[in-house]
Amino acid sequence: MTVRSSWPGPTGQTGTTEARKAISGLFASDSTGAVRAGVLSPVNTQLLVARTDLNVDIAALQAVAVQFGGAILIANDGVVQLPSPLVSPPAGINYYVVYAKQNESVSPGTDPNNTPVVGAALSTSDFATARTSMPTGAVEIGTVQIPSGVTATNASGVAVTTTATYTAAAGGVVLVRNATELAAWTPADSSLAFRLDTGTLYTRAGGAWSPSAGVMPVIDVVVGTSIAVASGG
Known part of the structure; x- marks a missing residue:
């Protein structure tokens, strides 16, 4: 090397x-x-x-x-x-x-x-x-x-x-079609994959894939006389 x-x-x-x-x-x-x-x-x-x-x-x-x-x-x-x-x-x-x-x-x-x-x-x-x-x-x-x-x-x-x-x-999200393709993809921990057949985002941790708990909250910010934050943000 x-x-x-x-x-x-x-x-x-x-x-x-x-x-x-x-x-x-x-x-x-x-x-x-x-x-x-x-x-x-x-x-x-x-x-x-x-x-x-x-x-x-x-x-x-x-x-x-x-x-x-x-x-x-x-x-x-x-x-x-x-x-x-x-x-x-x-x-x-x-x-x-x-x-x-x-x-x-x-x-x-x-x-x-x-x-x-x-x-x-x-x-x-x-x-x-x-x-x-x-x-x-x-x-x-x-x-x-x-x-x-x-x-x-x-x-x-x-x-x-x-x-x-x-x-x-x-660092990007790798798309896979199904469970078979997901299992065959073995990147390092913290990698992301998205199953097209189920619409599920997975995170690699401990050498295994786990469905993500949820999506990040969406925050709407309106600039003006006040700042409005969407519910759940």
């Missing part, structure tokens, strides 16, 4: 690894200090939308990926489609995990180019297997389940689901 060159720092001295490590502290991290990869915005919205062909619309988004030493930022500023259509199998089901990634050809990267890409990892058995074939540094956006005999992702039997993990700035 070593103290890294600062970013921004002396001209020509800070490399990409140093820059990634320098900005990693700006984002939510687990109790070991590892950055939580995921979508920053938009939140609680559909990032994958079915189409009348075998492709999907990928919404504009901003995300944090973790690749080769620290955080990198990924931005898609408008709706795009996968470069190659998905495939309906002759039999059974194809399971796709759609992702975004910044390619890197310079060592330790082994990609063929330095292009930002969206892609889809495929398995014929389940989504968990598809995820194992996602490239290093990829950020999951959603999943597509395609049975045989269909010609569009909006056809009956096709399931298009946004599954992206949400992340946040350091």
Whole structure:
């Protein structure tokens, strides 16, 4: 372990690894200090939308990926489609995990180019297997389940689901969809998480999640000849 060159720092001295490590502290991290990869915005919205062909619309988004030493930022500023259509199998089901990634050809990267890409990892058995074939540094956006005999992702039997993990700035509230996602998120004590399915805010304390007792009181202050404080404030 070593103290890294600062970013921004002396001209020509800070490399990409140093820059990634320098900005990693700006984002939510687990109790070991590892950055939580995921979508920053938009939140609680559909990032994958079915189409009348075998492709999907990928919404504009901003995300944090973790690749080769620290955080990198990924931005898609408008709706795009996968470069190659998905495939309906002759039999059974194809399971796709759609992702975004910044390619890197310079060592330790082994990609063929330095292009930002969206892609889809495929398995014929389940989504968990598809995820194992996602490239290093990829950020999951959603999943597509395609049975045989269909010609569009909006056809009956096709399931298009946004599954992206949400992340946040350091100290921010991390959104999770349900109890399973909450249990999987293990940050340091004092961290906050919000369950979308129940509308409950949780606080991390003693290495466990606890529902917050309530919201902070709201105080209305009217500046003038007098100051009025709302009841309960």
